[in-house]
Structure formats: C-alpha cells, structure tokens
C-alpha cells in the first residue's frame with residue numbers, strides 16, 4: 001500500500017459533529033500535525049464556484065471550513081481562506097455561502113487571488129500556469145473540496161477543486177486552449193495543476209453532496225461522509241467507488257491511471273475507517289448523458305461530435321436575462337438581443353461554463369441526434 005484514505009461518517013451539519021468527524025478522519029491519517037507545523041501559514045481552499053446558500057450544496061459547507069480553521073489554529077498554525085470563484089470576488093462569494101460569517105467569527109482573513117505567472121518545470125505537459133499569488137506564498141494548502149457531479153468532468157472532487165487556484169477570468173482560457181484535444185487533455189491539465197499546487201492534505205465534504213446536473217444546479221444528496229487523504233487522486237478514486245462511478249467515466253481518474261499520476265489503483269490505497277462497500281451509494285445520479293459520452297471512443301467522438309455531444313441551450317421560461325452566462329463564456333458566443341439570450345452553436349466549445357454559472361438553472365443540454373437515439377434505446381431497455 002502506498003497511500004491512505006480515511007472515510008468517516010458525519011450524518012449532519014452540526015458544528016461539533018462536523019468537527020468530531022473531521023478530527024477522526026485526520027487521526028486515522030496520523031493527525032493534522034503530520035501535515036502542518038506550528039507557525040506555518042495555511043491556505044484553506046474551499047470550493048466557492050459561485051456564492052450560493054449552503055443548503056444548495058454548491059460550495060464547501062461553512063462548518064467544514066470552520067472545523068478545519070479551528071484545528072489549524074489548535075496546531076499552532078495560521079489559516080487563511082481563499083479561492084477564485086467564477087464571477088464574484090472571494091469575499092463576496094464567502095458572504096453568500098456562509099463562509100464569510102465563519103471567517104469573521106474566527107478572525108480569519110479571506111484572500112483574493114491576484115494573478116501571477118509561474119513556471120511548472122516538473123509538469124508532464126503543462127509547464128506554465130497563471131495562479132493566485134497567495135497559492136505559492138503560503139507554507140501549506142489544505143484542499144477543502146465538495147463532493148459533486150460535474151457536467152464536463154463527471155465528478156468534481158479533490159483534484160478538480162485545485163482549478164480554483166487559477167484566477168477567475170483565466171479559467172475560461174484553459175477551456176479554449178484544451179477543447180480541440182478533448183476532455184482527456186483538459187484532465188491532464190488539471191492533474192499537472194494539482195501536482196504543481198500540491199495541497200498537503202485533501203478533505204472532501206461529502207456530508208450532503210450534489211448529484212445530477214452539477215456543479216452549479218444539481219440536486220443535494222445526503223451521503224453522510226467526510227473523506228480525507230494526502231493524495232488527491234487516491235481520494236477521488238475512493239469517492240468514485242463510493243458513488244458507484246467507474247474510473248473510466250471520470251476523465252481525471254482515467255488519465256491518472258493511464259499516465260501514472262498519483263495513486264489511482266484501489267489495491268494500492270489503504271482505506272481506513274468505514275469500508276467502501278459499507279458506505280456505497282449505488283444509485284448516485286450522474287449528469288445527463290455524461291456516462292454515455294464517456295464510453296464513446298475518442299476518434300469516433302471527434303468524427304461525429306455534432307451528433308454525439310450535448311449542446312447547451314437556454315430555457316426561455318426560466319431565464320431572467322441576468323447576463324451572468326455572457327460574462328462567463330470564454331468564447332463570447334452568448335448574446336442578448338432584445339428579449340432573449342442566444343448561444344451561437346457554431347462558436348460554442350461546450351465547456352459548460354454558462355451552465356455552471358446560471359443562477360436559475362435555465363441552461364439545459366440538448367443532445368445531438370445519435371446521443372438522443374442511444375439514450376432512447378437505453379430507456380427502452382430500462383437503463384437510465
């Protein structure tokens with residue numbers, strides 16, 4: 001065994017319960033002092049995608065952030081909280097999702113990510129990143145991810161959460177740069193980024209996760225778990241097993257296993273606390289069409305892309321014309337002629353940033369002809 005992942009039950013968001021469960025998860029890994037030392041400045045990096053109330057389960061729950069901030073202080077270190085949400089500042093997003101109250105109560109600073117260009121000589125493919133300056137200034141990073149589905153990457157867990165270290169406007173540029181080479185290339189970038197930033201510890205809030213059309217507008221799903229480990233790939237692999245999603249359907253895990261990033265093989269991961277089988281969520285719902293698209297071989301997908309992918313479209317009756325999607329689109333292919341929001345399908349790269357950001361859930365996926373056909377056939381045979 002070369003790495004350890006702990007799984008601990010936590011049935012609800014009650015302050016002392018959350019603290020106790022996280023403490024137990026860290027004790028199983030040898031205790032927080034294995035990962036941080038007194039006097040160090042420690043960045044707590046929650047998932048702040050967009051500021052929404054905690055019950056929407058879009059962001060890492062404030063009580064998880066609070067528990068870890070308290071523990072870091074008790075270990076003699078100095079926590080700060082930071083992330084770069086899609087549109088808001090970190091402070092504004094924290095205020096909307098309850099983390100702002102925690103920061104004020106504990107007197108912990110919320111830091112914004114000012115962009116700085118950095119070289120990543122050890123990266124397998126990606127040798128340069130623009131990151132939030134503070135990411136490389138702090139002594140350690142503790143990754144506080146949320147267990148959620150993601151319409152582009154199937155799941156967003158520990159590895160994907162580090163994409164938040166890229167300042168907001170630059171995230172879209174990565175979608176533009178990597179889209180022609182497909183999801184695997186984007187996944188390689190995320191893996192190079194994760195191991196460049198290299199959090200000392202990953203803690204995933206799976207107390208109430210999100211299933212369905214994540215990461216912005218899926219359905220809250222009680223799972224009742226805290227999962228922790230030093231290696232993000234191992235943590236993600238264990239969670240994928242828990243929610244019953246094969247590694248081949250999660251591009252980050254597929255590439256990690258194929259190219260040898262981290263520890264993705266279950267036989268090399270020591271699972272402590274609860275067993276995977278004991279906490280399995282057999283009927284966890286993946287994003288629409290995602291599992292089908294993941295099974296289509298790359299060359300076929302490239303050839304028949306228009307028929308085998310799903311195109312974002314605006315549901316007019318739900319859209320409030322707030323224009324948030326316009327600001328999030330890295331291709332600037334969304335327009336707002338009088339009375340309607342329009343997506344230029346020719347220019348769209350299906351990065352789904354618009355879907356992630358829409359506060360009304362007004363953007364849905366319209367499947368291409370063949371995808372619709374396969375989906376229909378599957379329904380006839382009783383598989384969803």
Ligand code: SF4
Nearest residue numbers: 319320322323325358
């Ligand atoms: S973000 Fe959603 S609600 Fe706002 S304009 Fe775009 S589709 Fe409409």
Ligand code: SF4
Nearest residue numbers: 329348349351352354
């Ligand atoms: S319309 Fe949406 S999916 Fe298409 S490029 Fe813009 S943000 Fe990405």
